[in-house]
Amino acid sequence: MAIKTEPFILNMGPQHPSTHGVFRMRVTLDGEVIVGLEPVIGYLHRGIEKLAEGRTYIQNMPFTDRLDYVTSMTNNLAYAMAVEKLAGIKVPERAEYFRVVIAEMMRISSHLMGVGFFLNDLGAMMTPVLYMWREREKIVDLFEMLCGQRLTYNYMRFGGVSQDVPEEFWPALKRFVAEMPKFIDEYEQLLSLNEILLARTKGVGILPSDMAVKSEPAGQCCEPAVLSGTCVALTHILSMTDLISMSRWGALGTAMTDTW
Amino acid sequence: MTVALKGEDVAKKLGEVFPGAVVASDKVVVVVDSQHLYKVAEYLKNTTGFEFDYLANLAAVDYVDYFEVVYHLTSLKNNHSLVLKTRCYGREKLTVPSVYSLWQTADYQEREAFDLMGITFTGHPNLKRLFLWEGFEGHPQRRDYL
Numbered sequence: 133m134a135i136k137t138e139p140f141i142l143n144m145g146p147q148h149p150s151t152h153g154v155f156r157m158r159v160t161l162d163g164e165v166i167v168g169l170e171p172v173i174g175y176l177h178r179g180i181e182k183l184a185e186g187r188t189y190i191q192n193m194p195f196t197d198r199l200d201y202v203t204s205m206t207n208n209l210a211y212a213m214a215v216e217k218l219a220g221i222k223v224p225e226r227a228e229y230f231r232v233v234i235a236e237m238m239r240i241s242s243h244l245m246g247v248g249f250f251l252n253d254l255g256a257m258m259t260p261v262l263y264m265w266r267e268r269e270k271i272v273d274l275f276e277m278l279c280g281q282r283l284t285y286n287y288m289r290f291g292g293v294s295q296d297v298p299e300e301f302w303p304a305l306k307r308f309v310a311e312m313p314k315f316i317d318e319y320e321q322l323l324s325l326n327e328i329l330l331a332r333t334k335g336v337g338i339l340p341s342d343m344a345v346k347s348e349p350a351g352q353c354c355e356p357a358v359l360s361g362t363c364v365a366l367t368h369i370l371s372m373t374d375l376i377s378m379s380r381w382g383a384l385g386t387a388m389t390d391t392w
Numbered sequence: 393m394t395v396a397l398k399g400e401d402v403a404k405k406l407g408e409v410f411p412g413a414v415v416a417s418d419k420v421v422v423v424v425d426s427q428h429l430y431k432v433a434e435y436l437k438n439t440t441g442f443e444f445d446y447l448a449n450l451a452a453v454d455y456v457d458y459f460e461v462v463y464h465l466t467s468l469k470n471n472h473s474l475v476l477k478t479r480c481y482g483r484e485k486l487t488v489p490s491v492y493s494l495w496q497t498a499d500y501q502e503r504e505a506f507d508l509m510g511i512t513f514t515g516h517p518n519l520k521r522l523f524l525w526e527g528f529e530g531h532p533q534r535r536d537y538l
Contacts, residue, residue: 174523182533345445345468348497 137163146175189215189290197284202245205238205275208288215290227292233305234275234287240312241271247319254332263322267315270308277301395472396420402442402474406432415479423460423477430489430515436465436476437494443467444474447495452505454535457481459511461488480511483536490516508533 145156154175160168180199184192196211197204209231216223223231248264272282277298279287287294323329403417406424413428424432436444444465453460463476480486490513492498502513503522510531513519521528530537 177523179532182537185535346496348446348448348495 135163139167146172193288194284194286197286201283203238203242204283204285205287206235206242208285209235212288212290219290221291223291230293230297231288234278237271237274237305241268244268251323251329254329256328260323263319267308267312270304274301274304274308277304394466397472397474399475402436406435409435421475421477423479426478426480426488429478430491433463433476433491433494436474441470442474443469445469447491447497448473450491450498450501450505452509452511452533454509454533456535459486459509461505461511463491486511487514488512489514490519492516507531510534 139160139162142159142161143156144159145154147154156172156175158170158172159166178198180195184195193208193211196207199207215221244264244267245261248261248268251260252258275285275287276282277300279285279294281287399417399420399422403414403422406422407414410424410428410432413424413432414422415425416423436442444467446466446468447463448466449462449464451462451464453462458479458481461478461480463478464473465476466473478488480488488511490498490502492502492513492515498513499516499518500522502516503519505511506513506516506519507521507523508531520526524532
């Protein structure tokens with residue numbers, strides 16, 4: 133006998149501001165099935181654009197670190213490039229290449245955190261994220277050599293970077309680049325056939341490619357869906373044609389392809 | 393690498409199809425009259441050679457004399473991009489046609505511009521404040537909001 137149920141609205145969140153993804157969901161439930169969901173955002177809007185209005189261009193650089201503090205270098209870079217474009221500043225080739233090197237290191241670091249915290253959210257509290265942290269730490273060490281900071285770097289300047297690369301940077305970077313593939317193999321070994329991970333990610337959170345184009349997520353959310361220009365943002369802003377990041381794609385974007 | 397189409401070239405083409413629609417153009421940008429905005433956007437989305445299927449960003453800027461709404465368009469098929477703009481004058485009763493029906497992503501971004509800049513997007517299916525609560529007075533991202 134079917135049990136008659138009335139849809140009802142349940143309020144989820146907002147979570148505490150120190151948790152990531154602070155927002156509230158108004159969920160419409162029919163029994164245990166979610167039939168409607170309205171996200172309510174805005175709990176962490178910091179009005180940085182407004183703060184920037186009353187400051188000089190260079191004074192805004194540290195704000196960009198805080199836009200997304202796990203990708204601060206790249207945020208620095210985007211802002212520096214925007215101002216350079218406005219002011220018509222030509223960046224020396226060496227600085228341009230060097231910026232790409234650190235932007236790529238930042239990307240690796242950010243992806244490590246992304247994968248680590250994703251597993252945290254799936255319920256594997258802290259263990260996987262600490263494996264990821266091990267390598268992220270090396271990148272952070274490299275950045276510390278550059279600017280003395282480990283989270284909010286404030287390293288980019290209009291026309292280049294704040295100071296030249298110290299001698300010890302290059303050997304440490306080379307060591308990291310040589311070691312990293314081995315660690316990626318290790319992550320894969322630990323995770324890609326993990327039964328719990330598979331059970332929780334396979335076939336859920338499907339983002340068909342037509343919807344991905346229509347609703348237009350960016351970056352990683354977009355990557356698994358069929359998109360020819362996934363790295364639109366980066367390739368668009370960096371002036372070098374010979375440094376184009378690779379992207380992976382599949383016929384369907386799922387939480388699983390999103391992870392790998 | 394995504395090729396940025398020249399505003400001037402696109403403006404020329406648009407001028408032929410929609411006489412009087414283009415207000416200004418330069419190397420980067422095409423500015424169209426807000427009356428023509430929807431038709432122009434629809435044309436840019438559906439015409440072979442342009443096919444802008446991806447609205448990367450929608451933003452509003454307060455230039456004190458007028459407001460500008462900026463559309464960063466990308467074509468994933470042709471791997472090119474364009475910056476389209478429209479202007480609305482005055483401080484009150486600002487309206488711009490919504491492009492939600494063309495690019496779904498305009499949903500939140502138009503709501504953001506409505507919330508923080510006070511621009512009404514006509515035809516938006518759910519135009520209410522995005523960040524601030526209903527009943528909040530003013531639009532905090534405007535230049536005259538202190």
